[in-house]
Amino acid sequence: MTNLLKYGIFNAIVGLIVGLIVSITAIGEGYFIFPVAAPIDSFLTAISFWKIFIGNKTEIKSLKIILTGFLTGSLSHYITWIFLSIVMYSMYLITGETSVSGPPANFIEMFWTSAVFSFFSLLFFGWITVPASIGSGFLVRYLDNQI
DSSP: OOHHHHHHHHHHHHHHHHHHHHHHHOOSSSGGGHHHHHHHHHHHHHHHHHHHHTTTOSSOOHHHHHHHHHHHHHHHHHHHHHHHHHHHHHHHHHHSOOSSSSOOOOTTTHHHHHHHHHHHHHHHHHHHHHHHHHHHHHHHHHHHHHO
């Protein structure tokens, strides 16, 4: 298995755990989708930043791991909210039903509403996701050196 996939899977596991916590503890409707959305978006964000900053290099530098982990752990929140906004608005267009009071954010509004939701998401869970993503990078490097 490549380092790219390992890093993506480790981040997806963190996304799943955070998504489960959100779906269990959040007050309100519509949070049931977080255990699905968070791991997918964490995985996609992780492999994207790994490919951009680290790629297939044999020597993985600590500074690049920290940068990749910081960006993955923080921007995955925004990507998750964008994904959820697209899903909610698409479902609203198809069914007319919504899990929020009133219509969800449209395709233009979702960019700034996702930024606002991401801010609060980072306040509550960023202290978990950012260090876990950085730690995942170091774990991948450690496992790569053991083989």
